[in-house]
Amino acid sequence: xxxxxxMLEVNNLYVHYGGICAxxxxxxxxxxxxxxxxxxxxxxxxxTLMKTIAAVKDFTSGSIQFMGMPLKKDPxxxxxxxxxxxxxxxxxxxxxxxxxxxxxxxxxxxxxxxxAQTMEEVLELFPRLRERLHQRGGTLSxxxxxxxxxxxxxxxxxxxxxxxxxxxxxxxxxxxTMFEAxxxxxxxxxxxILLVEQNASLALELCHRxxxxxxxxxxxxxxxxELLEDERVRSSYLGITGG
Amino acid sequence: xxxxxQQVVSGISIGAIYSLLAVGYALVYSVYNFTNWAFDAFMxxxxxxxxxxxxSFFLPFWVAAIISILLAIGMAVSTEKLAYRSLRLRKAPRLxxxxxxxxxxxxxxxxxxxxxxGQFRRFPVENIGTFSMGQVSVGRMDVLAGIISxxxxxxLWVFLYRTKPGLGIRASSIDILTASLMGINNDAVAFIxxxxxxxxxxxxxxxxxxxxxxxxTMGIVTIKAMIAxxxxxxxxxxxxxxxxxxLGILETLVAGYISSTYRDLFSFLFLVIILLFFPNGLMxxxxxEKL
Ligand SMILES: Nc1ncnc2c1ncn2[C@@H]1O[C@H](COP(=O)(O)OP(=O)(O)OP(=O)(O)O)[C@@H](O)[C@H]1O
Ligand SMILES: [Mg+2]
Numbered sequence: 001x002x003x004x005x006x007m008l009e010v011n012n013l014y015v016h017y018g019g020i021c022a023x024x025x026x027x028x029x030x031x032x033x034x035x036x037x038x039x040x041x042x043x044x045x046x047x048t049l050m051k052t053i054a055a056v057k058d059f060t061s062g063s064i065q066f067m068g069m070p071l072k073k074d075p076x077x078x079x080x081x082x083x084x085x086x087x088x089x090x091x092x093x094x095x096x097x098x099x100x101x102x103x104x105x106x107x108x109x110x111x112x113x114x115x116a117q118t119m120e121e122v123l124e125l126f127p128r129l130r131e132r133l134h135q136r137g138g139t140l141s142x143x144x145x146x147x148x149x150x151x152x153x154x155x156x157x158x159x160x161x162x163x164x165x166x167x168x169x170x171x172x173x174x175x176x177t178m179f180e181a182x183x184x185x186x187x188x189x190x191x192x193i194l195l196v197e198q199n200a201s202l203a204l205e206l207c208h209r210x211x212x213x214x215x216x217x218x219x220x221x222x223x224x225x226e227l228l229e230d231e232r233v234r235s236s237y238l239g240i241t242g243g
Numbered sequence: 244x245x246x247x248x249q250q251v252v253s254g255i256s257i258g259a260i261y262s263l264l265a266v267g268y269a270l271v272y273s274v275y276n277f278t279n280w281a282f283d284a285f286m287x288x289x290x291x292x293x294x295x296x297x298x299s300f301f302l303p304f305w306v307a308a309i310i311s312i313l314l315a316i317g318m319a320v321s322t323e324k325l326a327y328r329s330l331r332l333r334k335a336p337r338l339x340x341x342x343x344x345x346x347x348x349x350x351x352x353x354x355x356x357x358x359x360x361g362q363f364r365r366f367p368v369e370n371i372g373t374f375s376m377g378q379v380s381v382g383r384m385d386v387l388a389g390i391i392s393x394x395x396x397x398x399l400w401v402f403l404y405r406t407k408p409g410l411g412i413r414a415s416s417i418d419i420l421t422a423s424l425m426g427i428n429n430d431a432v433a434f435i436x437x438x439x440x441x442x443x444x445x446x447x448x449x450x451x452x453x454x455x456x457x458x459x460t461m462g463i464v465t466i467k468a469m470i471a472x473x474x475x476x477x478x479x480x481x482x483x484x485x486x487x488x489x490l491g492i493l494e495t496l497v498a499g500y501i502s503s504t505y506r507d508l509f510s511f512l513f514l515v516i517i518l519l520f521f522p523n524g525l526m527x528x529x530x531x532e533k534l
Binding site for chain 2: 054056074075076079080084085087091093094095096100103104105107108152156
């Protein structure tokens with residue numbers, strides 16, 4: 001048992017799309033200041049899990065508790081409570097400027113001065129965004145868009161930051177920058193992070209603990225190092241066979 | 244030349260009324276991707292409310308206008324709640340939304356008929372006459388309609404482009420799901436958008452009622468606003484205004500120089516010709532940018 005009460009606790013979660021069961025009895029927990037990774041192949045249900053916690057997809061049964069309270073049903077209330085999702089594929093508001101995208105991230109906050117302060121922090125974390133503040137979001141490169149998506153999420157000052165495949169479609173060097181930033185947010189500010197990845201080796205190196213999701217079931221859990229060494233993980237998710 | 248200028252001024256004033264209507268359609272379309280067929284009933288409703296506030300309660304024009312605007316906001320917001328919201332939450336196909344909208348339209352127009360009767364009424368406002376600029380004589384009411392309409396559109400522009408809720412609405416028009424991930428309350432956005440359509444429909448209804456007459460099916464004129472917004476480029480607000488101004492001016496010129504009998508024929512002809520050369524409308528973008 002962890003000494004702290006979990007920040008997020010998912011218990012026996014079932015999620016369906018019509019008759020199709022996408023998540024099957026999923027249980028996991030995230031403690032404060034942890035980086036938790038969920039790894040799984042295409043169609044495993046990773047995005048479904050993220051969307052369900054962000055309340056944009058509803059669940060059939062089970063429970064989700066955030067900070068000891070049942071998860072709210074409306075996405076905007078979930079954001080106000082402190083959970084922010086960086087969605088798969090970034091979903092930047094292409095016609096809006098980088099600055100407007102960032103401001104939208106702070107939509108739930110009314111403290112103008114502090115929002116400006118957060119924007120300054122985000123621009124320090126991702127200096128390339130500063131040079132492009134007045135450019136349309138859609139004109140940014142894939143890597144810059146991912147920075148913008150993460151920066152935009154940070155603008156809400158989340159307690160729990162959720163990232164859906166932050167490495168998707170990015171060049172290795174950009175992925176490194178991205179994951180460095182994620183580590184820094186966790187180590188320097190104690191930000192709690194839940195991320196899902198197909199890129200298992202990267203995620204397992206970075207995280208404290210991880211879960212393996214396979215066709216809607218959690219099949220394994222453990223700390224990142226352990227899973228990296230595990231035979232089954234190595235052969236199924238890291239493409240390494242033998243010893 | 245003088246007649247020409249006179250026609251243009253009159254065209255601008257009717258174009259301004261079309262603009263209010265076209266923007267009302269475009270605003271809903273840009274976020275929800277369906278045509279709000281109930282909108283023209285809001286217009287008739289707004290005109291009737293102002294009409295009765297003046298003729299039965301003897302209120303001054305401005306007070307009647309404000310009451311009409313408030314009631315039209317109520318009507319638009321309730322229609323959204325009763326006819327659209329549950330469909331939207333269930334992600335129903337937009338065809339269902341349109342059918343629901345047509346239902347709401349029929350219901351409102353029929354209620355107006357039932358309570359007030361179908362006859363044409365002259366709007367009870369005194370004729371404030373004309374003034375002349377050189378050889379050109381201009382209707383004061385036309386100028387007032389133009390000024391108020393553009394004032395309303397200007398305020399809407401400031402709201403959309405200079406305020407936080409406006410930014411939220413623009414984001415919702417681009418990607419409503421991601422907007423909700425930003426903490427934007429979709430229901431609040433719907434409330435604001437429909438409240439705005441209430442204002443637009445009522446102001447348009449009042450000025451159109453003054454220019455022509457007040458009757459339950461007067462909203463049929465919104466077909467012109469539809470033409471205008473297609474000519475401009477569907478779903479875009481500036482395009483809706485440009486299309487409306489062109490159509491308004493074209494119509495008055497046709498009515499002035501050719502014959503008012505052919506006015507509507509020319510409107511459709513204009514639409515067909517524009518679409519022949521600009522399939523997305525004059526300023527239409529097929530991209531995701533709408534507001
Ligand atoms: N809107 C939907 N309607 C029906 N089925 C869906 C829908 N979204 C996802 N699914 C199904 O649910 C399952 C899980 O999908 P999900 O998107 O969560 O997978 P994922 O792990 O994120 O995959 P990827 O790595 O490709 O992003 C898949 O079988 C998918 O086909
Ligand atoms: Mg996914």
